[in-house]
Amino acid sequence: MKKIRILFFSFSFFLLIVNNINAAEFLIGNSLTIGKNDTINDDIFTASESIKVNGYVNGDVISAGRSLISNGNIKKDFIGIGETIFIDGSVGDDIIIAAQKSTISAEVEGDVIAAGREIELLNESVINGNVYSAGGTVIINGDVKGSVKCKGGDIIISGIIGKNANLDASKSITFLTGARILGNLKYKASDELPNIAEKNIVKGDISFEKIKEKRKYFSGFKFLFELWSFAASIVVGLLMIVFLKRNVRETVILIKRKFAASFGIGAAVLIGIPILVLLSLIFIITIPAGLILLVIYLIVAYICKIYVGILLGNYILKRPLEDEQP
Structure with a gap:
């Protein structure tokens, strides 16, 4: 299980990398279909209620949706989060999926996770x-x-x-x-x-x-919660890349250029805000402000986790962001 988690977290970092944002195609809608005669020569990121890939994709397919179906030919990875996933045809590299029900009938050149x-x-x-x-x-x-x-x-x-x-x-x-x-x-x-x-x-x-001894119920619940948290991070990260593309890139570049200052401020906020929240709960008059501060802190911490994933992925692949290229 530990190895599976490590691989999933590695995948989340990979997904949030913005190196190839301009080259990739983003497809978002209620229902998306790539026809059997269609050919896409880039990576594709899809988010939809229903997604069908029937054609050729000469890159990665990264999808989040309720129903994911692939009957086509994918040259690289298929990475998906959904309620049901069905994969036929061929996949030239790895399949990495998380769903309530997953069915694979494809020829896969790499691993299946x-x-x-x-x-x-x-x-x-x-x-x-x-x-x-x-x-x-x-x-x-x-x-x-x-x-x-x-x-x-x-x-x-x-x-x-x-x-x-x-x-x-x-x-x-x-x-x-x-x-x-x-x-x-x-x-x-x-x-x-x-x-x-x-x-x-x-x-x-x-x-x-x-x-x-039999495994306790909460251990299975814990795994499902981690799986749900992982899927949510993927979806949020994908939406941030699509709708806040420039902001995401500029923020990561700023963190890399001023790493020491960013780390110091981040550490101070990480440690300091919980202390302020605890202090605010001592006095009745400041309890509402403390609770509001706690909610803001949790939201900011969640978003920061995504930016950290982008930054780590950047360092792992050792590839510059577009604005950093000479």
């Missing part, structure tokens, strides 16, 4: 990289050339895993007809799988770890 209530790789899916998933129910019917690391309630496998499998299930692990693991199997469950060694499902070594 998925989180949600239900995640399913259909029979037709071919994942040439690794699969990292966390969900209530995870179903792997397709072929995975790399390794699988999965954490969920119910885990069901009928496909072929080319390397190792690391499975952690709070309820059950089921291997159906056709399931094969060509590497090692390491699994954690409440009970050991009966006769797993005799069924010739696993080519390598098998190791089992028993779950000593």
Whole structure:
């Protein structure tokens, strides 16, 4: 789970980078469709109730919406947040998604990183990289050339895993007809799988770890809250990039040029405002002002988190913003 979180936070930083804002296409509306005969030669950022990608995108697809459907050919990454996500066709690099229900029937050249209530790789899916998933129910019917690391309630496998499998299930692990693991199997469950060694499902070594106690309900709620928080940050960051493009770029450039001063002021505000709020709660007459100050502080802190993501992404990729280019 820790690795999944790290990857998701890394993705949030990537999404908020403004280096390629001018090159990318931004599509916003109630319903968006890229036709099967359409070709887009840039990255695309989409935000809509319903999004369909049926054509060719020679770049990344980054989408936030209720229903996301991709039947086309994407040259680079597909990154999406939604209620339902369905991906067919082909993806030239990674898939990174979070949704209540995610279904993949595509050929993917890179990795699949998925989180949600239900995640399913259909029979037709071919994942040439690794699969990292966390969900209530995870179903792997397709072929995975790399390794699988999965954490969920119910885990069901009928496909072929080319390397190792690391499975952690709070309820059950089921291997159906056709399931094969060509590497090692390491699994954690409440009970050991009966006769797993005799069924010739696993080519390598098998190791089992028993779950000593059932996971508490709040741990699942905590994960869903983190997932919701992550999705909200993506949407807010995307809207800021679209509607406040110049302000975002200028603010990040200013922070980079006056980093020491920005850090000092930020640290002072981060520490000082909560102290002022606590002091204001001592006297009845200043309680309303203290509560208002607290709300403003939380809003500003949330927005600052997005700017920090942009700045960190800039440093990670070591690429200048447009206004900084010689």
